[in-house]
Amino acid sequence: MDQIIVQILNGLDKGSAYALIALGLTLIFGTLGVVNFAHGALFMLGAFCAVILSKILNISREVLVEGETDFLGNPLMRDVPVVYDWFGEAAGAAIIDWNVPLAILFSIPIMIGVGFAMERGLIKHFYKRPHADQILVTFGLAIVLAEVIKYFFGANPIQTPAPAAFTGSLDFGVWLGFDPLTIMYPYWRLVYFFFSALIIAGVFAFLQFTTFGMVVRAGMADRETVQMLGIDIDKRFTFMFGLAAAVAGLAGVMYAPIVAPNYHMGMDFLVLSFVVVVVGGMGSLPGAVAAGFLLGILESFASMPVVVDILPGINQIIIYLVAIIILLTRPRGLMGRKGVMED
Amino acid sequence: MTDQTNPSVTTAAPSPRPRAASGGFLGLTKRDSTLMLIVFALVVLAPFILNPFPEGSAMAQFNAGYPDLMQRFVIFGIFAIGFNILFGLTGYLSFGHAAFLGVGSYAAIWSMKLVTLNVIPGILFAIVVAGLFSLVVGFVSLRRSGIYFSILTLAFAQMMFAMAYSVLTPITGGETGLQIKNTDTPLFGGPTDGSIGRANLFGAEMGNSYELALGNWLFTFNLGYYIAAVFMLIAFYLSIRVFRSPFGMMLRAVKSNQQRMNYTGLTPKRYTLWAFIISGMYAGLAGGLMVAMDTQVGPERMFWTASGEVVIMTILGGAGTLMGPILGAGFIKYMENIISKINKDILHEWFAFMPDGLEDVMVSLVYPFIGKGWHLTLGIMFMLVVIFLPGGLVEGGQRIAAKFRRNKTAGDN
Numbered sequence: 001m002d003q004i005i006v007q008i009l010n011g012l013d014k015g016s017a018y019a020l021i022a023l024g025l026t027l028i029f030g031t032l033g034v035v036n037f038a039h040g041a042l043f044m045l046g047a048f049c050a051v052i053l054s055k056i057l058n059i060s061r062e063v064l065v066e067g068e069t070d071f072l073g074n075p076l077m078r079d080v081p082v083v084y085d086w087f088g089e090a091a092g093a094a095i096i097d098w099n100v101p102l103a104i105l106f107s108i109p110i111m112i113g114v115g116f117a118m119e120r121g122l123i124k125h126f127y128k129r130p131h132a133d134q135i136l137v138t139f140g141l142a143i144v145l146a147e148v149i150k151y152f153f154g155a156n157p158i159q160t161p162a163p164a165a166f167t168g169s170l171d172f173g174v175w176l177g178f179d180p181l182t183i184m185y186p187y188w189r190l191v192y193f194f195f196s197a198l199i200i201a202g203v204f205a206f207l208q209f210t211t212f213g214m215v216v217r218a219g220m221a222d223r224e225t226v227q228m229l230g231i232d233i234d235k236r237f238t239f240m241f242g243l244a245a246a247v248a249g250l251a252g253v254m255y256a257p258i259v260a261p262n263y264h265m266g267m268d269f270l271v272l273s274f275v276v277v278v279v280g281g282m283g284s285l286p287g288a289v290a291a292g293f294l295l296g297i298l299e300s301f302a303s304m305p306v307v308v309d310i311l312p313g314i315n316q317i318i319i320y321l322v323a324i325i326i327l328l329t330r331p332r333g334l335m336g337r338k339g340v341m342e343d
Numbered sequence: 344m345t346d347q348t349n350p351s352v353t354t355a356a357p358s359p360r361p362r363a364a365s366g367g368f369l370g371l372t373k374r375d376s377t378l379m380l381i382v383f384a385l386v387v388l389a390p391f392i393l394n395p396f397p398e399g400s401a402m403a404q405f406n407a408g409y410p411d412l413m414q415r416f417v418i419f420g421i422f423a424i425g426f427n428i429l430f431g432l433t434g435y436l437s438f439g440h441a442a443f444l445g446v447g448s449y450a451a452i453w454s455m456k457l458v459t460l461n462v463i464p465g466i467l468f469a470i471v472v473a474g475l476f477s478l479v480v481g482f483v484s485l486r487r488s489g490i491y492f493s494i495l496t497l498a499f500a501q502m503m504f505a506m507a508y509s510v511l512t513p514i515t516g517g518e519t520g521l522q523i524k525n526t527d528t529p530l531f532g533g534p535t536d537g538s539i540g541r542a543n544l545f546g547a548e549m550g551n552s553y554e555l556a557l558g559n560w561l562f563t564f565n566l567g568y569y570i571a572a573v574f575m576l577i578a579f580y581l582s583i584r585v586f587r588s589p590f591g592m593m594l595r596a597v598k599s600n601q602q603r604m605n606y607t608g609l610t611p612k613r614y615t616l617w618a619f620i621i622s623g624m625y626a627g628l629a630g631g632l633m634v635a636m637d638t639q640v641g642p643e644r645m646f647w648t649a650s651g652e653v654v655i656m657t658i659l660g661g662a663g664t665l666m667g668p669i670l671g672a673g674f675i676k677y678m679e680n681i682i683s684k685i686n687k688d689i690l691h692e693w694f695a696f697m698p699d700g701l702e703d704v705m706v707s708l709v710y711p712f713i714g715k716g717w718h719l720t721l722g723i724m725f726m727l728v729v730i731f732l733p734g735g736l737v738e739g740g741q742r743i744a745a746k747f748r749r750n751k752t753a754g755d756n
Contacts, residue, residue: 140723323495328486
């Protein structure tokens with residue numbers, strides 16, 4: 001029993017990341033009808049927003065320490081981050097410690113800007129071209145973005161720790177009446193899960209309860225009619241692209257403490273999140289979220305030692321296997337709408 | 344056929360004229376014979392053409408005429424030619440073709456480990472095994488089209504990669520891959536003195552080279568390269584025949600309108616499946632040749648980025664054209680092996696004629712795009728080609744040629 005709970009919990013945080021990326025992909029596909037292979041790169045850019053912010057916060061100036069010398073007898077110089085001067089030492093240290101949560105605020109405008117620039121500068125010209133062309137050009141863009149990041153930040157992963165308050169693990173089993181130390185769950189992964197749940201809920205609420213969201217949903221269902229009613233749906237769809245980019249970016253920011261950001265992390269996630277989208281059903285938002293969590297949990301169950309003993313290697317291929325079966329038996333995916341990309 | 348940008352399509356319009364009267368050979372039209380002859384000459388003379396700079400000169404680093412790289416040119420040329428038969432003609436974008444290359448490689452190395460160190464059986468075995476795998480994968484994946492087809496092929500390829508990497512370690516050697524060892528005892532003609540066997544063709548080793556020094560130039564003629572080149576010429580010839588055949592017409596019909604094909608009473612899937620198998624066998628041939636040239640395999644050969652690379656090659660050169668894939672493969676392999684070696688010092692040498700400040704500015708402007716950053720240039724070029732030149736470099740060349748011709752006729756008037 002406790003093993004099962006452990007696996008579900010392990011699946012949740014990976015599933016949250018899949019769900020967030022797949023949600024963004026589906027938003028773009030459902031509104032603009034574009035297959036965006038550069039979405040993984042947006043996730044990666046988000047993670048690097050956290051890195052950039054930590055670099056900015058750690059900008060230091062050298063200060064002479066009175067009365068001390070280094071081992072050569074010269075006056076001792078010490079690096080003091082500039083934020084210490086602005087906010088005082090205690091507050092400055094706290095700001096640097098809380099770099100990742102702060103990066104959320106930092107990344108939202110950046111990612112929306114990147115999304116706008118991408119849509120207006122590139123994707124706009126590909127609405128009328130075949131899906132294969134869209135895949136190819138965004139694939140090229142993903143390579144370019146990854147290489148730009150590699151140029152500035154190097155090829156090695158950059159550790160970006162979570163705030164000190166969230167290091168360590170939660171003894172989750174005690175709450176459910178198990179012995180202590182049977183079910184341990186890192187705090188930050190819990191935070192990640194709740195954070196993504198919040199974002200997903202926010203996106204759905206935005207689409208469901210605001211006029212803007214209603215118009216967007218109407219546009220997704222029948223673009224032409226909405227245009228005939230005199231609504232500039234393109235402008236709203238552009239905004240949705242920015243929103244999708246921000247969702248991917250936020251997923252990346254919060255993922256930075258879990259996996260140290262490197263320039264190809266986007267590509268690693270991209271393949272899996274595409275599989276998630278297709279399993280959930282192209283263009284279906286609930287499908288993307290459900291499939292994300294489902295595949296994340298399935299993957300962690302498949303890596304249980306018991307399962308791996310019976311079917312060796314199943315943990316490596318389970319997601320692809322499920323995708324193949326679903327694609328062949330349910331052409332629309334789990335929750336796909338009728339008539340959307342059924343061929 | 345209204346697609347005027349693509350001359351290979353327009354010339355392929357079936358005409359009732361008898362082949363023999365068209366002035367070509369081997370059943371090719373005159374135009375195709377010329378193309379074939381050009382490729383033949385380029386491939387045979389490659390050791391000269393790719394080594395234009397004398398040894399020891401500053402430009403010698405741009406020489407690509409060493410056996411290892413020339414082999415790679417033709418092997419990836421084969422891979423891209425095969426991919427083009429599927430993607431260029433039918434428009435089905437497979438993101439998993441590297442898997443067949445990997446399967447072919449594993450098949451070839453097992454043939455060398457167990458049966459004989461002669462490369463021919465190994466290569467044939469690689470083609471057959473890759474063909475069987477592509478039959479299965481193609482049969483399942485081709486039930487869907489568009490993005491779903493891409494995802495299905497990607498999923499199959501990633502599954503094969505993951506299994507080669509982990510579970511199938513007894514067969515694939517896992518992460519370390521497979522090499523020919525001195526403990527291997529092939530049935531026919533293995534080394535008897537306990538040394539590590541080498542791939543050969545009826546006794547002649549792949550690594551055999553003849554070096555010709557002419558003045559300051561040094562040209563290397565490598566047996567392995569010429570064997571691979573023979574295979575590439577055959578592969579190229581077959582691809583011309585496929586492009587010009589009724590079968591090729593059917594594949595183009597799949598691309599332009601499947602529904603109409605269905606209404607006419609034809610089964611598109613039969614043709615696309617054959618195209619998939621043929622391109623899978625080309626990939627297997629490429630994989631077998633890779634093992635013949637360098638007797639080792641690792642699973643990273645099957646990773647999806649390797650599949651992405653062949654997609655980029657084909658499109659950069661020109662999907663749906665005959666020469667495009669070869670050009671694309673050559674271009675990318677040249678960048679990967681030559682351009683990537685340029686470092687900051689070399690750049691400083693190049694711009695040494697400039698004033699110091701300007702020199703540093705130029706170096707810092709150019710450096711991100713070459714040397715280790717060559718992927719960036721490749722990505723940008725690839726995007727530009729997809730956006731502006733759907734016919735790839737071949738179309739670009741044709742446009743330039745057409746412009747010159749127009750200028751000339753305007754001048755004559």
